[in-house]
Amino acid sequence: MSDMITADLVDLDLAAATKDEAARSLAERMRALGRVTDLDGFLADVAAREAQMPTGLDGGIGIPHCRSTHVTDPTLAFGRAPSGIDFGAPDGPADLIFLIAAPAGADDAHLTILSSLARRLMNEDFTSALRATPSPATAAALISGDIEPAEAVAGDAETAGAATAYATDVLAGQEPGKPGVKPALEPAAARGAGGPAAPAGAGAEPGDAAVGGPVVSPGSGDGQGQGEKPFRVVAVTSCPTGIAHTYMAAESLEKAGHAAGVEVAVETQGSAGFTRLDPAVVEAADGVIFAHDVPVRDKERFAGKPTVDVGVKAGINRPAELIAEVREKAARGEVTDTARPTPVERGGAADEGYGTKLRKWLMSGVSYMIPFVAAGGLLIALGFAIGGYEITGAKSVAEVFAWGDHTSWAALLFQIGGLAFSFLIPVLAGYIAYGMADRPGLVPGFVGGAIAITIKAGFLGGLVAGLLAGAVVLAIQKVRVPAVLRGIMPVVVIPLISSVIVGFLMFLVIGEPLARLQQGLTDWLNGLTGANAIILGVILGLMMCFDLGGPLNKVAYTFAVGGLANATDGSLKVMAAVMAAGMVPPLAMALATTVRGKLFTKAERENGKAAWVLGASFITEGAIPFAAADPLRVIPSVMVGGAVTGALSMAFECTLRAPHGGIFVVPLIGNPFLYLVAILAGTVVSAGLVILLKGMRKTSVVSPAAQEAAAEKPTVVAAV
Structure with a gap:
């Protein structure tokens, strides 16, 4: 290293x-x-x-x-x-x-x-x-x-002497080398057993010793006589990047287990891959702890045991409490059966409201759908760019393909993109069900999504099919089955029964009403003109800019993409307005930092340079650093600009067949010049508002530029 x-x-x-x-x-x-x-x-x-x-x-x-x-x-x-x-x-x-x-x-x-x-x-x-x-x-x-x-x-003596002096200063509440000056932050050594670095003998976080239970030595836990086996726990830790928190949670759980006399075996599912725990170790475990922020892989291995399911930081910050909780569940005989794994991305956490759960389930489907959108949509757009819109009537390239004819290549791109696009609704439905019920939800979810296409229920049908499939699987999982059948439940029984139920409901019960609703939405979009279209553009612009890539942004984007599956003039206008509004926040921040750089910190000015490219590429998240630093001024400003752009795009009747690409797909946009005008107008409005709001700060508040200057001249700041 x-x-x-x-x-x-x-x-x-x-x-x-x-x-x-x-x-x-x-x-x-x-x-x-x-x-x-x-x-x-x-x-x-x-x-x-x-x-x-x-x-x-x-x-x-x-x-x-x-x-x-x-x-x-x-x-x-x-x-x-x-x-x-x-x-x-x-x-x-x-x-x-x-x-x-x-x-x-x-x-x-x-x-x-x-x-x-x-x-x-x-x-x-x-x-x-x-x-x-x-x-x-x-x-x-x-x-x-x-x-x-x-x-x-x-x-050596010199290093040891200096280190001792440093430690003496901080323990005395002084800044090192400056007697009498208390540091702004006391190191953990001065704070006493703070955080996860508490002495192993403590067995718990500060203030929760009572929760963690008595401290015992391995093999002699409370209620255990000499020679009796200790309580055994298996754990899985994981984090989004899989580099740091994954392993810190593992270490924290192992140390807390040692302090409490509990055997803890941890499987770290990190970026370097993972080695599965020995099946014999899992089988012998008395309880399970999941400390994760990404789905646990092969979770069914741990079914039928008392389980505590938390985020990875809980595994770092309060390991003793988690161990105590799983022991309490074991004492009560509370177990999870084979068919009730925790839903993906913590979507079904018991302490979350249904609104939060629903959002996470839907976002699970959207996140898996977007790569199909990007690949398929851009391939279709390239096919149109090369061969024109009449390429939709081309014969299959499997039957007719001329190597030297550009229209054949255009047809190839269009047909590949069309096939990728045909997966949108099944993938959306399948992974919504996956978010609710994990892998057992995939089969009925995909089946329900495919049926939604067959009965022309479209995007709405896919949403309902996914939620329905997840609900059916969760209902089946509540049924107690003999232990001998548990092994085949997720592989055979659940996919079979859930697919039949979802198929019956989609074909014969709710499919026709959903298809009529989808057709009504399509007709409404096609009929949008004048004030109605402008109002929709305003709403979509506000949604795209409110949380800068968050759930509300994704709802607006998914609504637009769903219309591309069966493209009409109205849905193409919606897609154009959504992408235009989504480009405004980073472009506005880039412009504002260029025009009035002194209102921003050095880091923000540097981020502003990158925001030009991010905005031009339709990456709304490029404005997040600015919104995080000053949300009350930045977010309202970009929302106003996004609303202006969305309204103008609708008013100009701009259309877009590509679901992504920013300015790089402008040649594929209907009324491209006016489209750029709409983006420019929103960008200028947002940048102007940000500059105005930041400039209205009271003079008593030190500006970012002044803060930087003060940092270079500490004696002047001290005098003030």
């Missing part, structure tokens, strides 16, 4: 006020060594990962990380921030910052090394030594594993 971090990648006095500034400062060290090729592109990937889930951990640790095409070699940079930086941890700011950069195709060996670091972060001696060392070289050696924590502190 020594090739991943060197002294040049260590900053023991990280002068950053925000997590974006910290990431940029550490990433610049990576770029200086040639480890990062595109600084802004890499930071955008870091920000996108951070948007999925905060990377702050209890105990004063921040661990931003991502996989990026802009990284040449697996790299780790470390910064120590005495003033603390907010990474979203429950216990406050972080003073130990680790920036992990992995190439998009990082090999398993390097990811395994990164997982080793994540586990070491749960060791209090390790984090204390990092807080104490005054030497970047020592910190790099400690992180790489070349030296142990004790060696880092006592390497």
Whole structure:
């Protein structure tokens, strides 16, 4: 691991006020060594990962990380921030910052090394030594594993003396080297057993010792006599990136289990792949803990046992509580049967309302559908661009294909795209059902989606079929079956029975009303003119810009894409308005940072440069960094601009057959010049509003530019 971090990648006095500034400062060290090729592109990937889930951990640790095409070699940079930086941890700011950069195709060996670091972060001696060392070289050696924590502190007399002085200062509540000045953040060593780095003997997080139960030694747990087997738990941990939280949760659970006298075996489903737990270990387990933010793979292995299902950060922050909870479930005889695995993406968590569950189930279907949309829609658009709209009447290329005729190539692209598009509704329905009931929902979901196409129920039919399939599977799963049949339930019985029920309902009960409703929606879209069309454009523009790639944005986008499956003039206008409005937020932020850069921080000005490309490519998420930093000014501004663009696109009767592509598919747009005018108008309106609102700040509030200047002149700030 020594090739991943060197002294040049260590900053023991990280002068950053925000997590974006910290990431940029550490990433610049990576770029200086040639480890990062595109600084802004890499930071955008870091920000996108951070948007999925905060990377702050209890105990004063921040661990931003991502996989990026802009990284040449697996790299780790470390910064120590005495003033603390907010990474979203429950216990406050972080003073130990680790920036992990992995190439998009990082090999398993390097990811395994990164997982080793994540586990070491749960060791209090390790984090204390990092807080104490005054030497970047020592910190790099400690992180790489070349030296142990004790060696880092006592390497030689000078280092040991400096480390002792540092520790003495922070324990006394003073900033190191500045007697009488209390630091903004006390290291975990001064706070006492904080966060996941609490002593193993504690067995619980601060304040929840009562919840975690009595501390016992392995093999002698409460109620167990000498010679009796200990309580056994198997666990699965996973996170979206699969680099850090996955392994930190595993380490935390193992340490808490050891402290409580419980045998814990963990399967880490990380980016480096995963090795399945021995079936004998799973069979012998008394309980199961899932600490995950992505679906657990092969979950049926753990059926029939008491189960606790939480997010990965709960596995890091409160492992003793989870172990106590699974023991309580085992004592009550509460188990999950074979047919009731936890739905994908935490969609069926017991503590969530039905509205939240429904949103997650629908988003599950949409997320799997979008790649088919992108591939199929763009291929269809390319076919039109090359061969014209009459290409729809071309014969199958399997029967007639002329290698030198461009219309044959256009027909090939169009027909491939058409086949990809034909999967939209079955995939949508299948993965909605998957989001509700996991793999048993796939078969009835796909069958229901295919029936929706057959009976011309369209996009609405696919939505209903997916929800219906998931509900039927969940109902079947509630039926108690003999143990001898449990093995074939998810493979044979559930797919058979659920497909019959869903097929019956779709063909004979609800199919015809759905088809009429779909036809009515199509006719309404085709009849939209004048004020009605403009109002719809306003609504779609507001939805696209409200959460910048979130659920409401996806609802509007999915509505537009659904119309492309059976394209009409009205649905093509809707698609054009949706894409135009979605381009406005990042373009507006790019324009605003260019026109009035002093109203934005240095990091935001850098993000503004990337936002030009992101906006032009119809990547609405390019505005997220700006909205996260100043939501009350940015979000209303971009919503107004999006509404203007959506209304103008509808008023200009612009059409679009491609579901994605931004300005790169302008030649495929009806009325392309007016379409660009609509986008430009919305961009200018949003940028103007952002500049106006930011400029109206009270003079007592220090501007971002002034903050940066003040950071370079600390004596002036102190005087003020």
